[in-house]
Amino acid sequence: MAEKTAEKKRRTLPPGSPDSLKDVLKAVEDTFRTEISFGDPVPLSDKEAQDQLKAILADLAATRQFAQTLARGDLYEDLPVTGRTAGCLKALQANLRHLTWQTGQIASGDLSQRVHFMGDFSDSFNTMVERLSEEKLNRAHREEELQRVNTTLADEVAERRKIEDALRRANEKISMLSSITRHDIRNQLQVLQGYLELTLHTAKDPVLLNYINREKQAAAAIAGQVEFMKYYESLGVNAPEWQDISRQAHAAITHLPIPGTTDIVIDIPPIKVFADGLIEKVFYNLLENTLRHGERVSRIRLSFHETNHGAEIVYEDNGVGISPEDKPFLFQKGFGKNTGLGLFLSQEILAITGLTIREEGVPGNGVRFVIVVPKGAYRFSSTG
């Protein structure tokens, strides 16, 4: 039965008049080449031939419609036509559907997909997927490395926290011991100073009086050193914060007996500097030095200005200044006419957050201390 059908299909059109043949060819050409929709075929005298022509034109029109749909990117239209031409189009549709599926698989992370037997396209596609695959692998390695580094860092942070806790506890104990000891020394020192004072009033021998005065000086020096201990011990104990410089300077002034004849100018804009909480002590020490050693000071000025590398806080007075021979040792521990600890302590306080201090005054014309604040360690604050 199937053979009969095939034989029918193979039959040639019945011979007709030249006009009919022309019409048949025209109908086929129109359906094949143009957008003319399929209508009633050319009337032929032979009914079987008429039906065959009608079927051919219908298949041709359906095939053309299918090709148009495919060209638009719609891959899910069916073509109910058999034969080579339709078969080739359906094979193309099958390949495109397969590529769509493969692309979807790749998009969902399956990079094992490869295209075979599609010529140059296979090479390009497979190269692209291999590159993606390599990139994914590299990324996985990088993430793994990052994860490893993170774990190591977390371990190190945890270890560091433990050490910090241990250090803090040790510091607290040392601090407590130091505080108790200092308190006891100060008590005994007060007793000693009291008795020295009493002895000074009862002693008549000039040699003895000289000794007692020297003992008093030594006791005062010890008292100064104990006071220094108090500050030095609290250095860095609390985390640095943004300090209002103008407010700190004013606070220092209120703690010192500034003579009414001394004019103090604080020419500092509303800025905050990242520094240890003891920064007030820096201004206190500078002011105290001025009062103690400046001799003829009538003017003290604090100012602020920005530079290419950050900013400077400048402390100046119009006293006698510092001699050239003293300048190199100014910030050394123990150097100076009083305790020799004030400027050393100031330098240490500032160094905690990377601030530095130097002296560049002209001897005879007063001191000029410059506190250098690096970029990022100061900021302007309208709220104060």
Added chain:
Amino acid sequence: MTDSGRKYRFSWVLLGDLTSGRPSLGPTTRLEVYRLMQYTLRDIIEQVCGTEKADEIFYKAGLLAGKEFYKNVLGIPADLNEFVRNLQQVLVDMNIGILRIEKADAEQGSFVMTVSEDLDCSGLPETGYGICTYDEGFIAGLMESFTGEPFDVREIDCWCTGDRTCRFDVNRRSR
């Protein structure tokens, strides 16, 4: 017939040791020989049992082949992607055909697959009807082995209907 009384029960061992059995000619043969055997066998079965029965026998033979092939060649794929990938590669390596997936909905158990340059039908004359009954069973056997559930496979395009690639509608059998 009970299994114990059977003479031709299939076993993978029946494929033989081709390395020692064919040291000179090797494990391959011309495709015509395979087709000669299949189509003469099909002819006689149809004559003896009728067309419908012949198709049923071929489908079932394909089903058995698919299950054995899965068990002995494909191993145990981890997921659908690996299953498809391995199957595609093995079918190419063994010159059976070029398998492509058009649609895969694992949840619904619905797939559309094509096989180009198919072992059974590529190059055959147009007969107007699909001929890959054995392939239908083979795919059903593979899918059943992979999912553990029965599948129905129907060929919707075939070289013998004028198409250039064989297309199969593969669906999990409704429970």
